[in-house]
Amino acid sequence: MATTRALCICMAALSVPASAALCGTPSSRSQISPSPRSRAAWSSWRRRGVYAGREDILPLREIAASVGVAAPWTAPRWAWSLAWKCGHFALPLLHRWDPAAPADTNVNLWVLWLKAIAGNRRRTADGGLAYDMLPSATRRVVCRPVAWLYPRLHHQNVALRTAFLDKVVKAEAEAGANSSTIVCVLGAGFDVRPFRLSTQPDVSWVEIDLPHVVGQKLSLLRRLRDRRPALARQIDAVRHVQANLSHHEEMLAALRDALSPFRQTPTSTCSRRVVFVIEALMIYLPPAAAAALLASAVEEAAAAGASSVSVCFADRLPGAEGCSFQAARDVLAHAQLDLDESSWLPKPGLARHMGCARWAAATTES
Ligand SMILES: *[C@@H]1O[C@H](CO)[C@@H](O)[C@H](O)[C@H]1NC(C)=O
Ligand SMILES: *[C@@H]1O[C@H](CO)[C@@H](O)[C@H](O)[C@H]1NC(C)=O
Numbered sequence: 475m476a477t478t479r480a481l482c483i484c485m486a487a488l489s490v491p492a493s494a495a496l497c498g499t500p501s502s503r504s505q506i507s508p509s510p511r512s513r514a515a516w517s518s519w520r521r522r523g524v525y526a527g528r529e530d531i532l533p534l535r536e537i538a539a540s541v542g543v544a545a546p547w548t549a550p551r552w553a554w555s556l557a558w559k560c561g562h563f564a565l566p567l568l569h570r571w572d573p574a575a576p577a578d579t580n581v582n583l584w585v586l587w588l589k590a591i592a593g594n595r596r597r598t599a600d601g602g603l604a605y606d607m608l609p610s611a612t613r614r615v616v617c618r619p620v621a622w623l624y625p626r627l628h629h630q631n632v633a634l635r636t637a638f639l640d641k642v643v644k645a646e647a648e649a650g651a652n653s654s655t656i657v658c659v660l661g662a663g664f665d666v667r668p669f670r671l672s673t674q675p676d677v678s679w680v681e682i683d684l685p686h687v688v689g690q691k692l693s694l695l696r697r698l699r700d701r702r703p704a705l706a707r708q709i710d711a712v713r714h715v716q717a718n719l720s721h722h723e724e725m726l727a728a729l730r731d732a733l734s735p736f737r738q739t740p741t742s743t744c745s746r747r748v749v750f751v752i753e754a755l756m757i758y759l760p761p762a763a764a765a766a767l768l769a770s771a772v773e774e775a776a777a778a779g780a781s782s783v784s785v786c787f788a789d790r791l792p793g794a795e796g797c798s799f800q801a802a803r804d805v806l807a808h809a810q811l812d813l814d815e816s817s818w819l820p821k822p823g824l825a826r827h828m829g830c831a832r833w834a835a836a837t838t839e840s
Contacts, residue, residue, distance in 0.1 A: 517551065518550065518551050518552040518555070519550045519551070519552065520550065520551055521548045521549065521550055521551075522546075522548060522549060522550070522551055522554050522822060528797075530796050530797040530798040530799075530820065531797045531820050531821070531822075532819075532820075534546065534548060534821070534822060537634065537819060537821045538630075538634055540819065541634060541637040541638045541641065541819075542637060543596070543599075543630070543633050543634050543637045544626060544630065545626075545630070545634075546626050546627060546628075546630035546631050546634065546822075547625055547626045547627055547630070549625070549627060553625070553627065554627055554628070557625070557627045557628055558628065561584055561587070561628070562584075564615075565578055565583060565584060565587070567612070568587070568608075568609070568612040568613075568615070569583070569609060569612070570612075571609065571611065571612075572609040572612075573693075574609070574690060574693035574694050574697060575690070575693075576664070576690040576691075576693070576694060577686070577690065579663075579684065579686070579687050580661075580663070580754075580758045582663035582664050582687065583664065585632055585663060585664070585665075585754070586604055586607060586608070586663075586664040586665075586694075587604075587608070587616060588628055588629040588632045588633075589604035589629075589632060589633075589636065589665070590602075590604040590605040590607075590608055590613065590616050590621075591616045591621045591624055591629040592604075592629045592630070592632060592633035592636070593605055594616060594617060594618045594621035595621045595622055595629075596633070599633060599636065599637070600636075600666065600670050601670070603666045603669055603670060603698065603702075604664075604666060605617070606697070606698050606701045606702060607664060607666070607694040607695070607697060607698050631821075631822070631823050634821060635753065635754070635788035635821070635823075635825060635828060636753075638788055638819060638828050639667070639751065639753055639786055639787075639788050639828070640667065640670065640671060642786045642817060642829075642830045643657065643667065643671065643749060643751055643786045644671050644673065646749045646784040646786055646830060647671070647673045647674075647677045647749050648673060648674060648677070649747075649784075650745060650747045650782070652676075652744050652745075653676070653744050653745040653746065653747045653781075654676055654678075654736070654739075654744050654745070654746050654747070655676060655677045655678070655746075655747040655748070655749060656677075656678050656679075656680060656732070656733060656735065656736065656746075656747075656748050656749070657673070657677060657678070657679045657680070657748075657749045657750075657751060658679075658680050658681075658682065658729075658732045658733070658748060658749070658750050658751070658771075659679070659680070659681040659682070659750075659751040659753075660682050660719065660750060660751065660752050660755055660767065660771070661682065661683055661719060661752065661753070661754075661755030661758075662681035662682065662683050662691070662751075663683065663687065663691075663753075663754075664687075664690075664691055664694060665753065666698070667751065668681075668708065668711075668712050669698075669705050669708050669709065672708070676744075678711070678713075678735060679711070679712045679713070680712070680713040680714075680715060680732040681712060681713070681714050681715070682714075682715045682716075682717055682719065682728045682729075682732055683714075683716070683717075684716065684717070684718055685716040685717075685718075688714045688715075688716045691714070692714065695709050713732070715728045715731050715732050716728070719755070719759060719763065719767055720759050720760060720763040722763070722766060725763075725766070725767055725770060726770055726774065729770060729771060729774040729775075730774060730778075733748065733774060733775060733778040733780075734778075736778040736779050736780070737778055737779075745781040745782070746778070746779050746780045746781060747780060747781065747782045747783075747784075748775040748778075748780045748782075748783045748784070749783075749784045749785075749786065750771050750775075750783070750784070750785045750786070751786050751787075752785065752786070752787040752788075752789050753787070753788050753789065753825065754788065754789055754824070754825040755789055756787075756789045756790055756791065756792060757789060757790045757824045757825055759792075761792035761793055762792070764791075764792035765792045765793065765805070765808065765809070768785065768792075768805075768806070768808075768809035768811070769808065769809040769810070771783070771785065771809070772785075772809050772810050772811060772833050775833075776833070776835065780835070781834065781835045781836075782832065782833065782834045782835065783811075783832065783833040783834075784830060784831070784832050785806075785809075785811055785830070785831045785832070786829075786830045787827065787828065787829060787830075787831075788825050788827075788828045789825045789827060790824060790825060790826055790827055791805045791806065791827045792805065793805050794827060797820030797826060797827065799813070799815060799818050802818065802820075802827055802829065803815075806831045809831075809833075810833050811831035811832065811833050812831060812832055812833065813829055813830075813831040814829065814830050814831065814832065817829045817830040
Protein backbone atom coordinates (compact mmCIF):
# COMPACT_ATOMS: atom_id res chain seq x y z
CA MET A 475 0.00 0.00 0.00
CA ALA A 476 2.81 2.36 0.94
CA THR A 477 4.53 1.49 -2.33
CA THR A 478 1.39 2.17 -4.25
CA ARG A 479 0.99 5.51 -2.54
CA ALA A 480 4.59 6.44 -3.25
CA LEU A 481 4.09 5.51 -6.88
CA CYS A 482 0.90 7.52 -6.98
CA ILE A 483 2.74 10.60 -5.80
CA CYS A 484 5.41 10.05 -8.40
CA MET A 485 2.92 9.45 -11.14
CA ALA A 486 1.19 12.67 -10.24
CA ALA A 487 4.31 14.52 -11.05
CA LEU A 488 4.65 12.26 -13.99
CA SER A 489 1.58 13.38 -15.78
CA VAL A 490 3.74 13.30 -18.79
CA PRO A 491 6.37 13.47 -21.43
CA ALA A 492 7.99 14.53 -24.56
CA SER A 493 7.59 18.16 -23.87
CA ALA A 494 10.47 19.29 -21.80
CA ALA A 495 10.84 22.38 -23.87
CA LEU A 496 8.52 25.10 -24.95
CA CYS A 497 7.57 26.24 -28.35
CA GLY A 498 10.17 28.95 -28.43
CA THR A 499 10.45 31.27 -25.50
CA PRO A 500 7.79 33.53 -24.12
CA SER A 501 8.33 36.95 -25.48
CA SER A 502 8.24 38.95 -22.26
CA ARG A 503 11.71 40.43 -21.99
CA SER A 504 12.97 41.98 -18.85
CA GLN A 505 14.10 45.61 -19.10
CA ILE A 506 16.91 45.13 -16.59
CA SER A 507 19.57 42.51 -17.17
CA PRO A 508 19.46 40.09 -14.27
CA SER A 509 22.28 37.81 -13.15
CA PRO A 510 22.28 34.31 -14.69
CA ARG A 511 21.17 32.87 -11.37
CA SER A 512 18.22 35.17 -10.87
CA ARG A 513 17.34 34.72 -14.52
CA ALA A 514 17.23 30.95 -13.99
CA ALA A 515 15.08 31.36 -10.88
CA TRP A 516 12.71 33.68 -12.71
CA SER A 517 12.59 31.40 -15.70
CA SER A 518 11.54 28.41 -13.60
CA TRP A 519 8.51 30.42 -12.46
CA ARG A 520 7.51 31.39 -15.95
CA ARG A 521 4.30 29.74 -16.98
CA ARG A 522 4.46 27.21 -19.71
CA GLY A 523 1.99 27.73 -22.51
CA VAL A 524 1.58 31.50 -22.13
CA TYR A 525 2.84 33.47 -25.11
CA ALA A 526 2.13 37.14 -24.77
CA GLY A 527 2.99 38.89 -28.01
CA ARG A 528 3.53 35.76 -30.11
CA GLU A 529 1.65 35.95 -33.36
CA ASP A 530 2.60 32.55 -34.73
CA ILE A 531 0.88 30.55 -32.01
CA LEU A 532 -2.67 30.61 -30.68
CA PRO A 533 -3.37 30.82 -26.94
CA LEU A 534 -3.20 27.31 -25.49
CA ARG A 535 -6.85 27.40 -24.52
CA GLU A 536 -7.88 27.99 -28.12
CA ILE A 537 -5.60 25.24 -29.42
CA ALA A 538 -7.12 22.78 -26.95
CA ALA A 539 -10.67 23.91 -27.69
CA SER A 540 -10.15 23.41 -31.42
CA VAL A 541 -9.38 19.70 -30.89
CA GLY A 542 -12.00 19.28 -28.17
CA VAL A 543 -9.86 18.61 -25.11
CA ALA A 544 -9.23 20.64 -21.95
CA ALA A 545 -6.08 22.77 -22.06
CA PRO A 546 -3.01 21.65 -20.13
CA TRP A 547 -2.38 23.59 -16.94
CA THR A 548 -0.25 26.67 -17.61
CA ALA A 549 1.86 25.77 -14.59
CA PRO A 550 5.29 27.24 -13.85
CA ARG A 551 8.12 25.40 -15.55
CA TRP A 552 9.38 23.93 -12.32
CA ALA A 553 6.09 22.03 -11.93
CA TRP A 554 6.43 20.54 -15.42
CA SER A 555 10.02 19.66 -14.71
CA LEU A 556 9.18 18.05 -11.34
CA ALA A 557 6.46 15.96 -13.00
CA TRP A 558 8.96 14.87 -15.63
CA LYS A 559 11.55 13.85 -13.03
CA CYS A 560 9.05 11.91 -10.94
CA GLY A 561 7.96 10.04 -14.02
CA HIS A 562 11.53 9.02 -14.80
CA PHE A 563 11.96 7.86 -11.24
CA ALA A 564 8.73 5.83 -11.23
CA LEU A 565 9.01 4.12 -14.63
CA PRO A 566 11.54 1.39 -13.71
CA LEU A 567 9.48 0.55 -10.60
CA LEU A 568 6.29 0.33 -12.61
CA HIS A 569 7.83 -2.26 -14.96
CA ARG A 570 10.03 -4.04 -12.47
CA TRP A 571 7.92 -7.20 -12.53
CA ASP A 572 6.73 -6.83 -16.11
CA PRO A 573 7.60 -9.87 -18.27
CA ALA A 574 7.17 -7.73 -21.40
CA ALA A 575 10.07 -5.64 -20.02
CA PRO A 576 9.63 -2.67 -22.33
CA ALA A 577 12.40 -0.08 -22.32
CA ASP A 578 11.72 3.64 -22.46
CA THR A 579 13.05 4.37 -25.94
CA ASN A 580 12.70 8.06 -26.76
CA VAL A 581 10.12 8.27 -23.94
CA ASN A 582 7.73 5.95 -25.78
CA LEU A 583 6.99 3.98 -22.61
CA TRP A 584 6.41 7.14 -20.66
CA VAL A 585 4.03 8.34 -23.36
CA LEU A 586 2.12 5.05 -23.06
CA TRP A 587 1.52 5.76 -19.35
CA LEU A 588 0.50 9.29 -20.18
CA LYS A 589 -1.95 7.99 -22.76
CA ALA A 590 -3.31 5.57 -20.18
CA ILE A 591 -3.93 8.47 -17.79
CA ALA A 592 -5.56 10.52 -20.52
CA GLY A 593 -7.64 7.51 -21.62
CA ASN A 594 -8.87 6.82 -18.11
CA ARG A 595 -9.79 10.43 -17.49
CA ARG A 596 -11.74 10.67 -20.69
CA ARG A 597 -12.86 7.29 -21.95
CA THR A 598 -13.76 8.67 -25.35
CA ALA A 599 -10.02 9.33 -25.81
CA ASP A 600 -9.03 5.69 -26.35
CA GLY A 601 -11.55 3.50 -24.53
CA GLY A 602 -8.86 2.40 -22.07
CA LEU A 603 -6.69 0.74 -24.77
CA ALA A 604 -3.38 2.19 -23.60
CA TYR A 605 -4.28 1.17 -20.04
CA ASP A 606 -4.81 -2.40 -21.24
CA MET A 607 -1.21 -2.61 -22.46
CA LEU A 608 0.18 -1.92 -18.98
CA PRO A 609 1.21 -4.48 -16.34
CA SER A 610 -1.69 -5.69 -14.15
CA ALA A 611 -0.38 -4.84 -10.71
CA THR A 612 1.25 -1.47 -11.18
CA ARG A 613 -1.19 -0.03 -13.70
CA ARG A 614 -3.52 0.61 -10.78
CA VAL A 615 -1.62 3.82 -10.10
CA VAL A 616 -3.35 5.25 -13.16
CA CYS A 617 -6.69 3.45 -12.88
CA ARG A 618 -10.01 5.19 -12.56
CA PRO A 619 -10.61 7.25 -10.49
CA VAL A 620 -6.92 7.65 -9.52
CA ALA A 621 -6.20 9.04 -13.00
CA TRP A 622 -8.19 12.12 -12.03
CA LEU A 623 -5.67 13.01 -9.33
CA TYR A 624 -2.90 13.85 -11.76
CA PRO A 625 -2.61 17.54 -12.56
CA ARG A 626 -3.21 18.37 -16.22
CA LEU A 627 0.41 18.55 -17.26
CA HIS A 628 2.26 16.21 -19.62
CA HIS A 629 -0.59 13.76 -20.10
CA GLN A 630 -2.81 16.60 -21.27
CA ASN A 631 -0.19 17.76 -23.74
CA VAL A 632 -0.11 14.24 -25.16
CA ALA A 633 -3.92 14.05 -25.13
CA LEU A 634 -4.01 17.24 -27.16
CA ARG A 635 -1.72 16.00 -29.90
CA THR A 636 -3.45 12.59 -29.90
CA ALA A 637 -6.85 14.20 -30.39
CA PHE A 638 -5.51 16.34 -33.22
CA LEU A 639 -3.83 13.44 -35.03
CA ASP A 640 -6.74 11.05 -34.58
CA LYS A 641 -9.04 13.54 -36.20
CA VAL A 642 -6.87 14.28 -39.22
CA VAL A 643 -5.70 10.69 -39.73
CA LYS A 644 -9.26 9.36 -39.72
CA ALA A 645 -10.36 12.03 -42.17
CA GLU A 646 -7.41 11.36 -44.53
CA ALA A 647 -7.73 7.57 -44.29
CA GLU A 648 -11.37 7.67 -45.23
CA ALA A 649 -11.24 10.50 -47.75
CA GLY A 650 -10.80 8.24 -50.77
CA ALA A 651 -13.99 6.40 -51.61
CA ASN A 652 -13.31 3.08 -53.36
CA SER A 653 -9.58 3.42 -53.03
CA SER A 654 -7.06 1.12 -51.46
CA THR A 655 -5.39 2.96 -48.60
CA ILE A 656 -2.30 2.17 -46.55
CA VAL A 657 -1.83 4.09 -43.31
CA CYS A 658 1.88 3.96 -42.49
CA VAL A 659 2.83 5.04 -38.97
CA LEU A 660 6.48 6.13 -38.83
CA GLY A 661 8.07 5.60 -35.41
CA ALA A 662 4.84 4.17 -34.03
CA GLY A 663 6.17 3.51 -30.53
CA PHE A 664 3.55 1.92 -28.26
CA ASP A 665 0.61 3.80 -29.73
CA VAL A 666 -2.62 1.93 -30.55
CA ARG A 667 -4.09 4.26 -33.15
CA PRO A 668 -5.17 1.45 -35.57
CA PHE A 669 -7.53 0.05 -32.93
CA ARG A 670 -8.60 3.41 -31.61
CA LEU A 671 -9.72 4.65 -35.01
CA SER A 672 -11.17 1.40 -36.40
CA THR A 673 -11.12 2.55 -40.01
CA GLN A 674 -12.86 0.94 -43.02
CA PRO A 675 -11.79 -2.56 -44.10
CA ASP A 676 -10.12 -1.20 -47.26
CA VAL A 677 -7.66 0.70 -45.06
CA SER A 678 -4.64 -1.34 -44.01
CA TRP A 679 -2.18 -0.31 -41.31
CA VAL A 680 1.57 -0.73 -41.13
CA GLU A 681 3.90 0.54 -38.41
CA ILE A 682 7.64 1.14 -38.65
CA ASP A 683 9.92 1.37 -35.62
CA LEU A 684 13.30 0.26 -34.26
CA PRO A 685 13.71 -3.54 -34.07
CA HIS A 686 13.77 -3.69 -30.26
CA VAL A 687 10.74 -1.39 -30.00
CA VAL A 688 8.78 -3.63 -32.39
CA GLY A 689 9.72 -6.68 -30.29
CA GLN A 690 8.51 -5.01 -27.09
CA LYS A 691 5.39 -3.75 -28.73
CA LEU A 692 4.43 -7.23 -29.91
CA SER A 693 4.63 -8.38 -26.26
CA LEU A 694 2.43 -5.49 -25.16
CA LEU A 695 -0.01 -6.24 -27.98
CA ARG A 696 -0.25 -9.87 -26.85
CA ARG A 697 -1.32 -8.54 -23.47
CA LEU A 698 -3.87 -6.27 -25.10
CA ARG A 699 -5.15 -9.19 -27.16
CA ASP A 700 -5.65 -11.32 -24.02
CA ARG A 701 -7.57 -8.53 -22.35
CA ARG A 702 -9.55 -7.58 -25.46
CA PRO A 703 -10.25 -10.76 -27.45
CA ALA A 704 -12.70 -8.83 -29.60
CA LEU A 705 -9.76 -6.87 -31.04
CA ALA A 706 -7.72 -9.94 -31.99
CA ARG A 707 -8.45 -9.72 -35.71
CA GLN A 708 -7.59 -6.03 -35.86
CA ILE A 709 -4.42 -6.52 -33.82
CA ASP A 710 -3.22 -9.31 -36.09
CA ALA A 711 -3.98 -7.28 -39.20
CA VAL A 712 -1.44 -4.55 -38.41
CA ARG A 713 1.95 -5.14 -40.05
CA HIS A 714 5.16 -4.24 -38.26
CA VAL A 715 8.33 -3.28 -40.06
CA GLN A 716 11.64 -2.91 -38.26
CA ALA A 717 14.06 -0.15 -39.15
CA ASN A 718 16.28 2.54 -37.79
CA LEU A 719 14.78 5.54 -39.56
CA SER A 720 17.94 7.64 -39.09
CA HIS A 721 19.81 5.15 -41.26
CA HIS A 722 19.19 6.09 -44.87
CA GLU A 723 19.26 2.65 -46.52
CA GLU A 724 17.23 1.05 -43.72
CA MET A 725 14.68 3.84 -43.95
CA LEU A 726 14.26 3.35 -47.73
CA ALA A 727 13.99 -0.43 -47.37
CA ALA A 728 11.39 -0.05 -44.62
CA LEU A 729 9.25 2.30 -46.70
CA ARG A 730 9.39 -0.11 -49.64
CA ASP A 731 8.45 -3.01 -47.40
CA ALA A 732 5.61 -1.04 -45.81
CA LEU A 733 4.16 -0.14 -49.21
CA SER A 734 4.79 -3.57 -50.77
CA PRO A 735 1.11 -4.65 -50.65
CA PHE A 736 0.52 -2.14 -53.49
CA ARG A 737 3.25 -3.73 -55.58
CA GLN A 738 1.89 -7.23 -55.09
CA THR A 739 -1.52 -6.42 -56.44
CA PRO A 740 -1.89 -5.57 -60.14
CA THR A 741 -2.91 -2.02 -60.92
CA SER A 742 -6.56 -2.34 -60.20
CA THR A 743 -9.57 -0.20 -60.81
CA CYS A 744 -9.24 1.55 -57.47
CA SER A 745 -6.74 4.27 -56.73
CA ARG A 746 -3.97 3.85 -54.21
CA ARG A 747 -3.60 6.25 -51.36
CA VAL A 748 -1.00 6.46 -48.61
CA VAL A 749 -1.44 8.27 -45.30
CA PHE A 750 1.74 8.72 -43.27
CA VAL A 751 1.44 9.42 -39.54
CA ILE A 752 4.35 11.06 -37.70
CA GLU A 753 3.96 11.68 -33.98
CA ALA A 754 6.95 12.95 -31.97
CA LEU A 755 9.47 11.06 -34.11
CA MET A 756 11.46 13.71 -35.98
CA ILE A 757 12.41 15.41 -32.70
CA TYR A 758 14.64 12.36 -32.11
CA LEU A 759 16.14 12.18 -35.61
CA PRO A 760 19.04 14.29 -36.87
CA PRO A 761 17.41 17.11 -38.92
CA ALA A 762 18.96 15.86 -42.16
CA ALA A 763 17.53 12.38 -41.55
CA ALA A 764 14.11 13.81 -40.75
CA ALA A 765 14.13 15.86 -43.97
CA ALA A 766 15.24 12.82 -45.97
CA LEU A 767 12.46 10.75 -44.40
CA LEU A 768 9.78 13.24 -45.46
CA ALA A 769 11.10 13.40 -49.02
CA SER A 770 11.57 9.62 -49.32
CA ALA A 771 8.10 8.90 -47.94
CA VAL A 772 6.54 10.81 -50.82
CA GLU A 773 8.95 9.42 -53.44
CA GLU A 774 8.48 5.83 -52.35
CA ALA A 775 4.70 6.16 -52.22
CA ALA A 776 4.71 7.64 -55.72
CA ALA A 777 6.98 4.85 -56.93
CA ALA A 778 4.57 2.31 -55.44
CA GLY A 779 1.81 3.76 -57.58
CA ALA A 780 0.04 5.98 -55.05
CA SER A 781 -2.10 8.67 -56.59
CA SER A 782 -2.15 10.68 -53.37
CA VAL A 783 -0.09 10.95 -50.22
CA SER A 784 -1.05 12.64 -46.96
CA VAL A 785 1.38 13.31 -44.15
CA CYS A 786 -0.33 13.89 -40.79
CA PHE A 787 2.14 15.11 -38.21
CA ALA A 788 2.48 16.26 -34.61
CA ASP A 789 6.20 16.74 -34.43
CA ARG A 790 8.92 19.30 -35.02
CA LEU A 791 9.58 19.86 -38.70
CA PRO A 792 13.30 19.82 -39.47
CA GLY A 793 14.61 23.34 -40.08
CA ALA A 794 11.31 25.14 -39.41
CA GLU A 795 12.09 27.96 -37.03
CA GLY A 796 9.36 29.15 -34.67
CA CYS A 797 5.80 28.22 -35.44
CA SER A 798 4.93 30.20 -38.55
CA PHE A 799 2.80 28.60 -41.25
CA GLN A 800 5.13 29.86 -43.97
CA ALA A 801 8.23 28.29 -42.40
CA ALA A 802 6.46 24.94 -42.05
CA ARG A 803 5.10 25.16 -45.57
CA ASP A 804 8.56 25.84 -47.00
CA VAL A 805 10.06 22.81 -45.24
CA LEU A 806 7.29 20.54 -46.48
CA ALA A 807 7.54 21.94 -50.01
CA HIS A 808 11.06 20.46 -50.20
CA ALA A 809 9.39 17.06 -49.87
CA GLN A 810 6.83 18.02 -52.60
CA LEU A 811 4.15 18.33 -49.91
CA ASP A 812 1.59 21.07 -49.76
CA LEU A 813 0.69 22.05 -46.19
CA ASP A 814 -3.05 22.49 -45.71
CA GLU A 815 -3.41 25.87 -44.00
CA SER A 816 -6.73 24.95 -42.41
CA SER A 817 -5.06 22.02 -40.64
CA TRP A 818 -2.05 23.96 -39.33
CA LEU A 819 -2.04 24.13 -35.52
CA PRO A 820 1.26 24.76 -33.74
CA LYS A 821 1.27 24.14 -29.99
CA PRO A 822 3.63 24.29 -27.00
CA GLY A 823 5.96 21.37 -26.42
CA LEU A 824 8.79 19.68 -28.31
CA ALA A 825 6.44 18.17 -30.90
CA ARG A 826 5.13 21.62 -31.64
CA HIS A 827 4.13 21.52 -35.29
CA MET A 828 0.78 19.91 -36.03
CA GLY A 829 -0.82 19.74 -39.44
CA CYS A 830 -1.56 17.77 -42.56
CA ALA A 831 0.29 18.10 -45.87
CA ARG A 832 -0.54 16.43 -49.17
CA TRP A 833 0.93 15.39 -52.47
CA ALA A 834 -1.14 14.33 -55.44
CA ALA A 835 0.15 12.63 -58.58
CA ALA A 836 -1.64 15.00 -60.96
CA THR A 837 -0.05 18.14 -59.57
CA THR A 838 3.52 16.99 -60.31
CA GLU A 839 2.95 15.62 -63.79
CA SER A 840 3.34 18.88 -65.67
C1 LIG B 1 -17.71 2.69 -55.19
O1 LIG B 1 -17.92 1.38 -55.60
C2 LIG B 1 -19.28 1.01 -55.59
C3 LIG B 1 -19.41 -0.46 -55.99
O2 LIG B 1 -18.21 -1.11 -55.92
C4 LIG B 1 -20.07 1.90 -56.54
O3 LIG B 1 -21.44 1.59 -56.50
C5 LIG B 1 -19.87 3.37 -56.13
O4 LIG B 1 -20.50 4.22 -57.07
C6 LIG B 1 -18.41 3.72 -56.04
N1 LIG B 1 -18.24 5.05 -55.52
C7 LIG B 1 -17.41 5.96 -56.04
C8 LIG B 1 -17.37 7.29 -55.37
O5 LIG B 1 -16.73 5.72 -57.01
C1 LIG C 1 20.43 4.42 -36.03
O1 LIG C 1 21.29 4.79 -37.07
C2 LIG C 1 22.09 5.91 -36.78
C3 LIG C 1 22.83 6.32 -38.06
O2 LIG C 1 23.36 5.21 -38.73
C4 LIG C 1 23.01 5.55 -35.62
O3 LIG C 1 23.82 6.65 -35.30
C5 LIG C 1 22.15 5.17 -34.43
O4 LIG C 1 22.96 4.76 -33.35
C6 LIG C 1 21.21 4.05 -34.79
N1 LIG C 1 20.29 3.84 -33.68
C7 LIG C 1 19.98 2.65 -33.20
C8 LIG C 1 19.05 2.60 -32.05
O5 LIG C 1 20.43 1.62 -33.67
